Amino acid sequence: MHPDDAEALLHALFTQPPIGLHVLDPDLRIVRFNAAAPGVQGFSESEVVGRTFRDLGFVVDDVDRMLRRVLATGESVSNFQYEGRLPRGPAGLRVLAVSAFRLQSTDGRTLGVAATVVDITEQYRAQRRLELLYRAGEQIGTTLDVFRTAQELADVAVPGLADVVEVDVLDSVMHGDAPSPGPLLNQVTLRRAGFQAAAPEAVRSSYEVGDVRVMRYGYGTPYAQSLTDLRPRLIRALDKDGGWPTRDPDQARMLREAGAHSFMAVPLAARGVVLGIAAFFRTKRAPPFEEADVSVAADLVARAAVCIDNARRYTREHTLARLTQRSLVPTRLPMHTAVETAYTYLPVASGGAWYDVIPLSGARVALVAGDVCGQGMRAVTTMGRLRTAVTAFAAMDLPPDELLERLHSLTEELSRDYPPAQDDHWSVLTATCLYIVYDPSDGSCVLSRAGHPPPVLALPDGTVRIVETPTGPVLGRGASSYTSTSVDVPEGSILALQNTGLLQGTTESRLPVYRKALGRTTGTLQDTCDALAASLLPEPPDDDALLLLARTRAHGPDKLASWTLRNAPESAAEARRLVGARLAEWGLTDLDFSTGLIASELVTNAVRYSDGPIGLRLIRDAVLTCEVADISNASPHLRHAEDDDEGGRGLYLVAQFTQDWGTRRTGRGKIIWTEQTLH
Incomplete structure (x- = not known):
């Protein structure tokens, strides 16, 4: 290369490239640099040449060790990231990408190190935001619980986006109610649903998670503005904003004491319905929020808002389903001379469990236990239809196996009437049922079951056993094929009907519990029923639990x-x-x-x-x-x-x-x- 060309190239490298270029001697003193070099911008040549980065005010222990390693080994380093503050230039934390290689003479002497420096702060922050949104997609909305979802939002945003996050949800949302579409004005009742701080010992919320308070937002504050037009609000510097908006003076004082200096208010809204508001704060030495942070916060809150609205809708459906469920099962069993009955019914999951005691002709009685697969309103309403059908079929005096065959056909018909929804976990509508007919005239008991747990029989002599009877397919699936089994039941025996939600296992595995509770009965039959249910359920069940007990009676010559x-x-x-x-x-x-x-x-x-x-x-x-x-x-x-x-x-x-x-x-x-x- 011609000397003039080499000189022109060298001049261009130190004057024109948009990246920083430093030439350091073996003692890591700056020999030459270009004007685009981050960290030395704003310094004159006389202030820089002959000095080290530490002399200029850098805290660069990691960079210093890296450069000395390059000098010692000759191995080049690419894109070594350094995060810190520059002595001059842009304020706040900056992220620099440093690449270095050793300089040697033609005879092999080490002359120093050449280092390129690029300010990648914006790219780094953009990458962090993308990672934050990715984590949010994995961690927000894992359950249909409003509190859990709100806390997940706060946990994801701290410390990746903010130092303090508060999530407040309208109290009506907790009960499954939908606020009126549109903005919220004047007075609102909020419940603290989530809170997180990067330094909990330094920042405490004036309201604990779960606390309810009535708030009146002043006109013109970011809270009121955000809830009015459903757009986020950014206050870059709280101390410079004359109308510092706070929900109450105590919280404002705590945030100031903790060093909060930048703030974002983002409304929780989904499907046009306002659900609450989320507040983001930065404290101490963290840089103020920027417009890009507002966009990220809005994405996080929008994701959480959809999940919270889903939880609200689930809560509402769950509440309506439980109310409907209560109205579709008997709250009091009919008195009958053939049997004395008692039951324990725990509708904890709005499922399709049901029970019945149906008087039949000839002083006989039918005992029924059933369970529809699934939860929610569809399971509850289907349970009501099947229970009504069983009552109607029982009035026709059908034998148990024929009754289940007709119920199987009806379940298949209902499955065609109710195709699975996109957000439903049902693949096929199915149900189980146990149908028993007891005749006090001869002590006979005829039963048939469709995928339901078998009954347990406790005899007067203390013997407790499972009534072995073939099980047919669950209702609504497979070919209809059911058989009836007849057993003799002495007077004073106890028949126990239950569902899988109560057993939490197989009937065989829980038989010792039955033997202990039914082998020596004391007190009323309801006392026995409660004691047995408590023994079978040492912890609250996850699904609806049902236990129906029937103590048999016999008709003598006087009847x-x-x-x-x-x-x-x-x-x-x-x-x-x-x-x-x-x-x-x-x-x-x-x-x-x-x-x-x-x-x-x-x-x-x-x-x-x-x-x-x-x-x-x-x-x-x-x-x-x-x-x-x-x-x-x-x-x-x-x-x-x-x-x-x-x-x-x-x-x-x-x-x-x-x-x-x-x-x-x-x-x-x-x-x-x-x-x-x-x-």
Whole structure:
């Protein structure tokens, strides 16, 4: 290279490049520098040449060690980052990228070090802001809890963006209510939902997280302006702002004592609804907030606001679901002579757990426990529909397995009516159900279950066991295939129906708890139920928990009478005679005529339409039940005979003298039953 060219290049390097260039001797004294070199801007050549960085006022221990290592080893260093304050030039902390390499003569002597310095403060801050937003995406909104989300916002912003962060949410939001769209003016009720400080021992909030206070923001303050037009406000220097806006003097005093000097007020708003406000402060030696910081704070708060609004909507739906849930399950179980019942019901998650005790014909009773998969309003309303369907199917006197088959078909239909929402965790609508029919006349218990935990049976002798019964598929999924199991239950036994929310495991694993609680029962049945539930749930459950206990009773000769009649025409008169004699023993002679008529008509129909023996039974319970059984599958139906018809009035007469009547299938035929009110 021509000497003139080399001189021109050297001159250009020290006068034109936008990066700083330093030439240092072996003692790290500055030999030459250019005007763009950060840290020496504002110094004259005579003030710099021959002096070290430390002489100029730098605190550069890390840089000094790096340069000496380059001198000693000859290994170049690229983009060594230094963060500190410059003696002259831009105020505040600056970030410099330093690159250095050793200078050597042609004979190998070390001449010094050449170092380039670039001020990357803005790029560094932009990168930090991007990292902050990335962390916010991971850490804000992890739960549907307003307090947790507000605190996550404060934790993410400190110390990456601010030294102190306060998050206040409208108190109505905590209850799931939606404030009116638009700005908030005058008086508002706020609840402190989140607070964080880089130095908690130096900065304390005048309000603890959870405190409620009524605030009246003065007109023209950043708080009022921010809540009015839903835009953030920046006060770069609090001490220079004559109208320092504070929510109360105590908080302003604390912030001044802590050295707060810069402030941002950012509204919490989502979907056009104001939810609260977040305040950001910088204290002590931190640089004032800039417009770029306002943009980052707005992004953080917007993310948190959406999560808080989701939490608010969840809270509202959860509250409505719990209110609906309470109205869809019985608050008091009906009294029944067949069983004594008690229950513990903990609807903690607005789920689809339900229970029922349904009176059936023939003094029988149905015990039901069910659970709809999922939580929220959809699970609760679906539970209400299934519970209503079970009650309707039970009134049809369907056997347990057939009832579950129909309930399975209904659940599939409901699943088609309610396709999964985008924000719903349901893939397919499913439910479980356990249906038990207990007959106090013979102590039989017939049950069937669809994916539900089996019942536990405690016998009077202290034996406690699981009622082993095959389980069919959960309702709404798979092919409908259910079987019924019949077991004999002695009088005084206790049947325990529960759901998975109560068990927190399998029934087998919790059987020792049942044995301890049910093996030696003392006190009332409700006391036993409460004690068993407490034993099964040592800690509050995460899902709805249900426990239903039923202590069985039996009908003796004072409430039950049964006969077997021949399939012959004279059996109608025999039925009238037998019924009259038994009613006289029971002191129910006022029902002699009507019950005799009912029995004779039903027996006559059995003789006419069936073969084989005919069963006749009277049950004195809350009502007087008369049952006639035959082996025919033909279902009787009520007819309105014309005046010139010779027959067809039998069931019509029966219906006139009864409170209710119906037919139920048996394994050998059918039973026609009637009920009359006892005066």
